[in-house]
Amino acid sequence: MPNREAPQASPPDTPRAPPLTGIKVLDMTRIMAGPWCTQNLADLGADVYKIERPGSGDDTRGWGPPNLMDAQGRRTQESAYYLAANRNKKSIALDIANPEGAQALRDLARHCDIFVENFKVGGLAKYGLDYAALREINPRLIYCSITGFGQDGPYAGKPGYDFVIQAMGGLMSITGERDDLPGGGPQKAGNAASDLMAGMYAGTAILAALHERARSGQGQHIDISMLDCQVAALGVQNFNYFLSGDVPRREGNAHVNLSPYQVFATADGYIVLGVGNDGQYQKFCRAVGRHDLAVDPRYQTNTSRVIHKPELIPELERLFLTRDRATWRRLLDDAGVPVGVINDVAQVHADPQVIERGLKFTLPHPIVGSVPQVRSPMRLSGSPVSYRNAAPLLGVDTQDILTRVLGYDGARIAALMAPPVAQESSS
Known part of the structure; x- marks a missing residue:
C-alpha cells in the first residue's frame, strides 16, 4: 500500500480559517x-x-x-x-x-x-x-x-x-x-x-x-x-401530552415537570429557583434551614413534589419573603443550588459574566463610525x-x-x- 503521510496538525495556538471559509x-x-x-x-x-x-x-x-x-x-x-x-x-x-x-x-x-x-x-x-x-x-x-x-x-x-x-x-x-x-x-x-x-x-x-x-x-x-x-x-410538552392525554396549559413561571422550579418573590425583588433533582432539593433545604421540608415524605422525590405543589409552594413563598434576594442568591450559590436574579436587558449587559465573555463588541460602520x-x-x-x-x-x-x-x-x-x-x- 502507498505510504500516506498523516496531515500535519496546526499548532494549538494558531487559529485556522473559519469553518465555512470558501463557501x-x-x-x-x-x-x-x-x-x-x-x-x-x-x-x-x-x-x-x-x-x-x-x-x-x-x-x-x-x-x-x-x-x-x-x-x-x-x-x-x-x-x-x-x-x-x-x-x-x-x-x-x-x-x-x-x-x-x-x-x-x-x-x-x-x-x-x-x-x-x-x-x-x-x-x-x-x-x-x-x-x-x-x-x-x-x-x-x-x-x-x-x-x-x-x-x-x-x-x-x-x-x-x-x-x-x-x-x-x-x-x-x-x-x-x-x-x-x-x-x-x-x-x-x-x-x-x-x-x-x-x-x-x-x-x-x-x-x-x-x-x-x-x-x-x-x-x-x-x-x-x-x-x-x-x-x-415544544419539546417535552409534546410528550407530556402524548403520554398523559392531558393538554398542557399555561403555568406562568412554574415548570410543569419539576418542583420547586419557578420565580419567587423575596423581600426586595424576585429570584428564580431551579431545583433540577432530589440531591439539589436536599441541598436547598439545608441551605435555607428547613430540615422539616427535607424529611417530609410528600417532598422526598421530584414526582411527589410535583404532585404536592399546592402544599410545598406556599411554604416556600412565605420563606423567601423573609430575606432579600442578594442574601438568598449568596446562600443558594454557596450550596450549589441553581438560582438567578431576573435581569432586564440593560442588567444583562452589565452582568460580570456577560462582560467577561465579551458578548457586546463593536464593528466599523460607514455612517456612524461603529455599531454595537x-x-x-x-x-x-x-x-x-x-x-x-x-x-x-x-x-x-x-x-x-x-x-x-x-x-x-x-x-x-x-x-x-x-x-x-x-x-x-x-x-
Whole structure:
C-alpha cells in the first residue's frame, strides 16, 4: 500500500480559517428567520451575498425606530431590526422582476454552494429561480426554502409570520400566567421565537446537507416550515401530552415537570429557583434551614413534589419573603443550588459574566463610525467565527460582486440597478 503521510496538525495556538471559509451563499431572504440562518453561516466564514430590492431593500430596514442616526441627527435607513440579523454579509441590489436581474442571479447561482429563500411557495418559479431550474445549472447547489407552513399541505400557500406561528404552533398556549390568576391568558414570547427557531433549524439542515454533499457530490432541496419548527420546539410538552392525554396549559413561571422550579418573590425583588433533582432539593433545604421540608415524605422525590405543589409552594413563598434576594442568591450559590436574579436587558449587559465573555463588541460602520454587536455563541477553539463587517448598506457591494464574480461591465450593472417593478412578497 502507498505510504500516506498523516496531515500535519496546526499548532494549538494558531487559529485556522473559519469553518465555512470558501463557501458561497446566495441569500434571498428577508425579515428574520432567513436572515438569522444566513447570518450564522456568515459568522462561520461563508461569503453571503444578500439580494435586496433596489431602493428599499430588506423590509426590516424600515422597521424602526430605533434606527442608526447620522452625524446631523437624522434617522438613517439602518434599523435595529436589520442590524441584528445581517452582519458579515454583502448587499447586492437586484430587481428579479427584471429579466436581466433574474439572469444575474442565475449566473451567481452557478458560483454558489447554498441558496436560501423565504418567498411564498412557488413564488420564484416564474423568475426561473426555483430549485428545479437552478439544479439544472448547478447540481451541487443546496437550496433551502423557509416558509410559514412548508412546501405542501393545506396551508402551504399562506404567508407565515412569527406571531401567527407562535399561536398556531402551541407556544402561546403554554406561555403566560395561569388563566385563574391575575394577568392570566395567552402570551407570545418576548422575541421572535418562531423565526429564530426556524433560522436555527435551517442552518443545521444546510450544514448537514453540505456534509452529505462531500460524499455524494449532489445538492438537494431543504424544506423548512416555521410551523414544523415551532411544533418540534415544544419539546417535552409534546410528550407530556402524548403520554398523559392531558393538554398542557399555561403555568406562568412554574415548570410543569419539576418542583420547586419557578420565580419567587423575596423581600426586595424576585429570584428564580431551579431545583433540577432530589440531591439539589436536599441541598436547598439545608441551605435555607428547613430540615422539616427535607424529611417530609410528600417532598422526598421530584414526582411527589410535583404532585404536592399546592402544599410545598406556599411554604416556600412565605420563606423567601423573609430575606432579600442578594442574601438568598449568596446562600443558594454557596450550596450549589441553581438560582438567578431576573435581569432586564440593560442588567444583562452589565452582568460580570456577560462582560467577561465579551458578548457586546463593536464593528466599523460607514455612517456612524461603529455599531454595537452581540458575539456569536458558537465558540470554536481551532477555527473560530469571524467578524468582518456590520450589516451592509443597501446595494453597497453590487458593483464589486457582479464585476469580480461574474465579470459584468459598468453599463450592464447600472441597468440592473434601475428602480424595480413590483415583486412577489415573501412568506
